[in-house]
Amino acid sequence: MPKPISSSQLVEVIREYTGYVCQGGPASDRFRLPDPRDSRLSIRPSARKKQQDCVSIEESIQLAAGKADLAEELFSMLLEQMRFDHDRVEELWQDQDLDGLLDCVHKLHGATRYCGVPELRTAANRLETALKREAPDLGHHKEQLVSAMERLQIWSDQTDWQQLFREQSPQAETT
Template sequence: ANWRERLSRLDCPALVMVNASPSDLPDDPPLPHGGELLSKPLSRHALTEAIRRTRQATLPALPEVAADTATPPEDASRPWHILCVDDTESNRLLLKELILGAGSGVEVSLAASGEEALALARHSTFDLVLMDIRMQGMDGVETTRELRRLGGHWRRLPIIAVTAHVQDNQRRDLLDNGLDGMLEKPIDTAQLSQLMQHHLGIGVDSDVAEPTASPRAIREEDAELAEVDLALGTRLAGGREALAHQLLDQLIASLDETEANIRDATARGDDEALLNTIHALNGACRYCGVPRLALLVETLETRLRSRGGEAVEPLLPDLYAAMEGLRARGTYHASSTTKATANATSSDKDT
């Protein structure tokens, strides 16, 4: 009777460890707030799984929720403040542009690493965090744990994983590690809008909240994929043509460093460093209209994750060729722009 009273006052699930065999435990344990009865002695694995099951059962689902159920900022005069954490510049830029489509009532802060996100969190108030998972240094899971340890509103603030290559077991692990949901790259603006509507009561501008196309939609059997497809890039950028050009320019500007990092990791046989670089390149390609490079990098990352570095070596010459083709195209565009500007200036002088 004493323990029943204690359990009723807990107001949370309980794991009750009992000196009894499993067959002696009651089928209907007195656990008013959920949990489990566990038979002692208890192995570490059994305890871990019991904690996982109990926490999973109490994690909030993400159903369709009316906009007026979102909790407004404590200061109604301030806008919603969203933190985007990603170590790839183009990903941060796209997220910011898409979120700002929600209107003037939103502010966006950007962090290029987990360490930078923690520094911002200690001095700023946020209402939602979009968290890249695979980052150099402190990854997204570790960053989420550290944010939760800050206490206060950080214990309940929505933190959403933004990542690619998420399998069912990885999805469960992310939820178990304190994340509240997932957006899969490339970002589907309709899903982003729905998520913001659920947590904040606001959505992305309907003019851009259309499902984005994916580079993987291009048929692998096509004989020759285009190096640049600006129409595809515009769809990937949420219908923003100017942003598509900007993301393409950033990708091209990053290729020299990316190739150097790939060659260095390959020479050292460092599969982890190679995966980090390929993953970052894959993320950047997902928002650019570069079908040939996007398909190659997607194939490389999938093969690297499943079969290791030796399996990707035959594809590296094609990767380098695709990167060189993009670099040459970028140089050509820059040269053409310079010539056009020079001709216009000469024409003005003649006039």
């Protein structure tokens, strides 16, 4: 999550990832976990957590200052680079080149910040963070990134995404 984090954002993330609903009252009461011996109050992963959208054309245009043609160009550049990055991520992982992998994922994550690709952006961010922290679950995060890249590639192959951008352009509305 980007910093600073508000208490309401923290409460929402806790609910989203654990299913635990923080109650009102003083902060010490709101964040107190239930007694683990009380099985009625056990924390369980939330079933409401859904996979993020693969692509948001609206977000892409918003990130491009409302310019659909620029958003389309940035999205096209991301797709082109992503084909190379997919193979590169796998190669760097096989070679156990974590510094090279961090560099590759950092660049990919930066590119996702300019396009409406929430799932890929989140996966890249999580792997980048895990690499920086030398987290024990790197393999899981790498697989999540590769899966997000593959879903985006499939979506782009099966969708006339250029037309979706053009339908959102101001010229499309006046013609």
